[in-house]
Amino acid sequence: AQRVTQPEKLLSVFKGAPVELKCNYSYSGSPELFWYVQYSRQRLQLLLRHISRESIKGFTADLNKGETSFHLKKPFAQEEDSAMYYCALRGGSQGNLIFGKGTKLSVKP
Amino acid sequence: GAVVSQHPSWVICKSGTSVKIECRSLDFQATTMFWYRQFPKQSLMLMATSNEGSKATYEQGVEKDKFLINHASLTLSTLTVTSAHPEDSSFYICSARDRDRAGQPQHFGDGTRLSIL
Numbered sequence: 001a002q003r004v005t006q007p008e009k010l011l012s013v014f015k016g017a018p019v020e021l022k023c024n025y026s027y028s029g030s031p032e033l034f035w036y037v038q039y040s041r042q043r044l045q046l047l048l049r050h051i052s053r054e055s056i057k058g059f060t061a062d063l064n065k066g067e068t069s070f071h072l073k074k075p076f077a078q079e080e081d082s083a084m085y086y087c088a089l090r091g092g093s094q095g096n097l098i099f100g101k102g103t104k105l106s107v108k109p
Numbered sequence: 110g111a112v113v114s115q116h117p118s119w120v121i122c123k124s125g126t127s128v129k130i131e132c133r134s135l136d137f138q139a140t141t142m143f144w145y146r147q148f149p150k151q152s153l154m155l156m157a158t159s160n161e162g163s164k165a166t167y168e169q170g171v172e173k174d175k176f177l178i179n180h181a182s183l184t185l186s187t188l189t190v191t192s193a194h195p196e197d198s199s200f201y202i203c204s205a206r207d208r209d210r211a212g213q214p215q216h217f218g219d220g221t222r223l224s225i226l
Contacts, residue, residue: 034214044153044202044217086152094158094166095206096143097215101152 002027002091006100013077014108021072021103023061023087032090033070034097035061039083047072047085057081077107111137113205115218123226124195130188130221132203138183139205143215144176147200156201159186183208193225 003026013019025031035047048056050063050070061072070087087100112135120128132142140161145153157178158166165178175197177189186205190197200222204215 036217043219044204046214049214094141094160096155096158097153097204098155099145099153 002089002098004087004089004098004100006085006087006103008103009101010104010106012106012108015079016076019072019074019077019081019105019107021085021087021105023070023072023100025068025070025087025089027068027089027091029091031063031065033061033063034088034090035059035070035072036086036088036099037083038086038102044086077105079107079109081105082107111135111205111207111216113203113216113218115203115221117221118219119222119224121224121226122193125192126225128190128193128223130190130201130203130223132186132188132205132218134184134205134207134216137205137207137209137216139186140183140208142180142186142203142205144178144186144188145202145204147202147220149200153202156188161186190223193223195225198223198225 005024033050036044037047038044059074063070084102086102088097114133116131142159144156146156147153156171159178159180161180167173180186202220204217
């Protein structure tokens, strides 16, 4: 079964602290994984995708096929990083996204 | 960049009313659009995949007669919640894939908050 698991509902850190938002997936083929971010009262935005291997706003994520994980990391959290983060897997015959339940990141001053 | 416009952003109506939500791709053409539903503090759940010029593909457990989807053009898909009841109250979000950039991620609309009294 195709599934995305984000074990933490809420992650609270202080400004400047490292952040890791966990994501594990279950997929029988070659996965395509994404991280989306939703700031308060804004639309869902693509943060990064594993194919591009780029760093956006200081965030990186590495696909680990052995551990079936795609954790999102940032070495020094900023207050403006506070938002909901969703890990997603592109699956299905039509390429729809399968979302995890999301992790709310709260960065305190 | 690619923009998806969703309208209305918020609607409140009486039980039994039918509500239409529009999803438009503003600067690209989309043969495929997706409709998601998000309950409070929960994740997005795919409801259906909307294909231009053909019938939508519904996910298991989603009533096709309840949630009518029409994708009549390459830039517009509509979701009509027929005879809405309080349990249909939710946040509905659409996304669209650029027809000419198949490998690119989907673009999301702002969502529509539906409240049925």
